[in-house]
Amino acid sequence: MQRKRTRKAGVVTAMAAAFAFTAGAQAAEVQKVHEKGLKPYEIVDGVSIPKSLTGKAGDPKRGAKIVVKRKKGNCLACHKINQLSDYPFHGNIGPELTDVASYMKEGEMRLRLVNPKVLNPDTIMPAFYRVEGLHRVMKKYEGKPVLTDQEIEDVIAFMKTLKASQ
Numbered sequence: 001m002q003r004k005r006t007r008k009a010g011v012v013t014a015m016a017a018a019f020a021f022t023a024g025a026q027a028a029e030v031q032k033v034h035e036k037g038l039k040p041y042e043i044v045d046g047v048s049i050p051k052s053l054t055g056k057a058g059d060p061k062r063g064a065k066i067v068v069k070r071k072k073g074n075c076l077a078c079h080k081i082n083q084l085s086d087y088p089f090h091g092n093i094g095p096e097l098t099d100v101a102s103y104m105k106e107g108e109m110r111l112r113l114v115n116p117k118v119l120n121p122d123t124i125m126p127a128f129y130r131v132e133g134l135h136r137v138m139k140k141y142e143g144k145p146v147l148t149d150q151e152i153e154d155v156i157a158f159m160k161t162l163k164a165s166q
């Protein structure tokens with residue numbers, strides 16, 4: 001299901017690139033986003049946030065902790081990750097992430113975490129780095145993203161270690 005969508009996005013990007021080429025334009029399509037209180041970032045070609053939100057790489061060990069924590073990433077509620085099999089109850093609502101580093105680039109992972117609605121408006125995966133356009137939001141969470149910029153980078157650093165062959 002998801003693979004199909006990813007491929008479709010790839011085709012659209014390729015078509016956009018071909019069109020841009022014929023039109024004589026070289027530059028990728030860049031969308032600048034700056035929500036109040038969050039670091040600004042750029043979405044490139046609607047599929048990727050290539051640059052680190054903190055300007056640095058995150059820490060994979062801290063990332064793993066955030067992934068399992070219920071009140072942080074809680075990723076295991078929806079995703080199976082074999083490398084974290086010490087933790088119980090892996091969900092299957094989303095695709096398994098055991099081999100995610102083999103087929104996803106860092107920038108694609110970043111957009112997926114920051115705001116998955118850009119990729120799939122109907123997704124049930126939460127946006128982890130947004131403060132606008134959210135539905136839940138109890139008073140005490142207002143203006144705060146689920147994960148900080150540093151935590152997003154830590155989770156990405158962890159995901160980059162996820163290869164089935166290791």
Ligand code: HEC
Nearest residue numbers: 002073074075077078093094095112120123124125126155
């Ligand atoms: C409420 C369920 C839910 C939670 C919680 C969740 N996700 Fe997802 N995730 C999904 C679904 C469903 C998809 C499939 C794509 C879609 O629906 O847009 C997905 C897709 C993904 C993908 C793309 C995988 C692929 O094969 O294309 C990645 C990477 C990902 N999630 C990482 C995470 C991480 C890391 C966390 C925790 C920080 C997380 N997700 C939390 C539901 C969830």
